[in-house]
Amino acid sequence: xxxxxxxxxxxxxxxxxxxxxGMRFGVVGLAFLAVLLDxxxxxSLSFVLPSLAExxxxxxxxxxxxxxxxxxxxxxxxxxxGRLAVRLGLxxxxxxxxLLFAAGSLVTALVLxxxxxxxxxxxxxxxxxxxxxxxxxxxSLATAHHPxxxxxxxxxTVTLGLAFGGTVAGVFGSSMLASVGATGVFWIGGALPLLLxxxxxxxxxxxxxxxxxxxxxxxxxxxxxxxxxxxxxAGALFAPGLRAATLxxxxxxxxxxxxxxxxxSWVPTLLTGYGFxxxxxxxxxxxxxxxxxxxxxxLLLLAARWGIKFALMVMxxxxxxxxxxxxxxxxxxxxxxxxxxxxxxxxTASQIGQLTLAVAMYPxxxxxxxxxxxxxxxxxxxxxxxxxxxxxxxxxxPGDDIVxxxxxxxxxxxxxxxxxxxxxxxxxxxxxxxDAERKQREVTAR
Numbered sequence: 001x002x003x004x005x006x007x008x009x010x011x012x013x014x015x016x017x018x019x020x021x022g023m024r025f026g027v028v029g030l031a032f033l034a035v036l037l038d039x040x041x042x043x044s045l046s047f048v049l050p051s052l053a054e055x056x057x058x059x060x061x062x063x064x065x066x067x068x069x070x071x072x073x074x075x076x077x078x079x080x081x082g083r084l085a086v087r088l089g090l091x092x093x094x095x096x097x098x099l100l101f102a103a104g105s106l107v108t109a110l111v112l113x114x115x116x117x118x119x120x121x122x123x124x125x126x127x128x129x130x131x132x133x134x135x136x137x138x139x140s141l142a143t144a145h146h147p148x149x150x151x152x153x154x155x156x157t158v159t160l161g162l163a164f165g166g167t168v169a170g171v172f173g174s175s176m177l178a179s180v181g182a183t184g185v186f187w188i189g190g191a192l193p194l195l196l197x198x199x200x201x202x203x204x205x206x207x208x209x210x211x212x213x214x215x216x217x218x219x220x221x222x223x224x225x226x227x228x229x230x231x232x233x234a235g236a237l238f239a240p241g242l243r244a245a246t247l248x249x250x251x252x253x254x255x256x257x258x259x260x261x262x263x264x265s266w267v268p269t270l271l272t273g274y275g276f277x278x279x280x281x282x283x284x285x286x287x288x289x290x291x292x293x294x295x296x297x298x299l300l301l302l303a304a305r306w307g308i309k310f311a312l313m314v315m316x317x318x319x320x321x322x323x324x325x326x327x328x329x330x331x332x333x334x335x336x337x338x339x340x341x342x343x344x345x346x347x348t349a350s351q352i353g354q355l356t357l358a359v360a361m362y363p364x365x366x367x368x369x370x371x372x373x374x375x376x377x378x379x380x381x382x383x384x385x386x387x388x389x390x391x392x393x394x395x396x397x398p399g400d401d402i403v404x405x406x407x408x409x410x411x412x413x414x415x416x417x418x419x420x421x422x423x424x425x426x427x428x429x430x431x432x433x434x435d436a437e438r439k440q441r442e443v444t445a446r
Contacts, residue, residue: 039165064390077132100130163292170286253378291341292348319346
């Protein structure tokens with residue numbers, strides 16, 4: 001490791017604890033809850049699929065359009081987030097996204113009794129639009145309320161809500177299916193974010209005025225709107241000194257999301273091929289998601305000691321090794337679940353890490369767009385992965401082979417992270433204030 005990277009990274013666990021001092025837990029907590037419910041909704045469709053397939057008398061692979069269209073909606077939401085931040089401000093954008101996916105979940109509950117694959121797929125597309133707005137909005141708003149030294153910890157904390165939401169869905173999925181059924185899962189999944197949106201409307205503050213003055217994280221004044229809109233475009237992410245890093249970050253996100261959403265979308269279904277009953281299948285999602293929580297904590301410790309880029313080399317390797325183990329353990333259920341936890345730790349931490357790097361890498365004026373586009377490119381992978389796995393399921397490929405194939409993009413992601421780590425950081429802009437902010441962010445990013 002280069003000396004400057006080690007020096008810049010910080011002092012390990014002590015610096016992690018220090019970064020939480022003075023954190024605005026009211027803002028971070030509401031942002032975390034919004035992302036948690038986002039993760040719960042995404043996981044809900046996954047863990048109800050085996051039961052729905054039995055009830056509707058169709059193959060699990062027939063639900064591939066619903067899974068894929070959910071992720072397409074999320075991509076569109078992510079892509080719109082930068083401009084929505086300009087028009088609405090982050091606070092209103094986050095609340096609007098939460099209301100939209102709450103409404104989508106409630107309508108899903110109405111559609112399920114019709115047993116219409118087309119209706120379900122259409123509603124999930126709309127739900128995905130709301131889900132796609134929530135994550136970049138929550139991360140950007142929470143980090144806007146904190147100085148640079150805390151933004152890495154804040155970003156990881158908020159993004160961990162996805163893994164916590166998946167864990168809640170996995171742990172309580174079986175009991176929810178037994179007590180309220182698949183329809184009840186979505187009634188709950190719609191009511192909770194609706195209540196949270198009302199709470200955010202009363203308690204969530206807008207971005208600070210000092211941030212709003214030079215960023216897209218709050219609705220700008222009329223005279224600033226044109227400049228803010230330019231910064232919200234993807235072209236701003238390819239400024240000198242950012243171009244190569246942006247491309248590598250997008251590649252990393254795309255590959256990691258392929259693996260992550262293949263596992264999140266199909267693990268409950270794949271477990272039925274390992275001998276699990278449909279009612280037991282959510283436990284696999286619980287282990288996968290809880291592993292993601294642990295992975296997020298490990299990521300934070302690694303990033304504090306050696307830098308976020310180094311951490312992004314390590315975590316995909318953990319995920320790939322664990323996926324190979326999951327594909328080769330046979331019928332040993334305990335070993336399989338532990339391997340899934342390891343897979344979740346590596347892959348989910350990589351997801352969180354790429355957003356954390358985006359927060360650290362981009363200047364304030366392009367941060368929302370940078371987070372949104374990195375997440376959007378990742379979500380393209382979340383379309384490709386589950387769609388490919390659905391096709392392979394329809395072709396009757398064994399589940400262990402699908403898991404093994406899923407490890408390949410994770411290995412390539414680790415290689416791209418290594419290239420990104422070695423990339424020189426040229427500052428392509430002039431001007432004292434911008435250069436100072438950029439240099440500080442480069443130190444944080446390393």
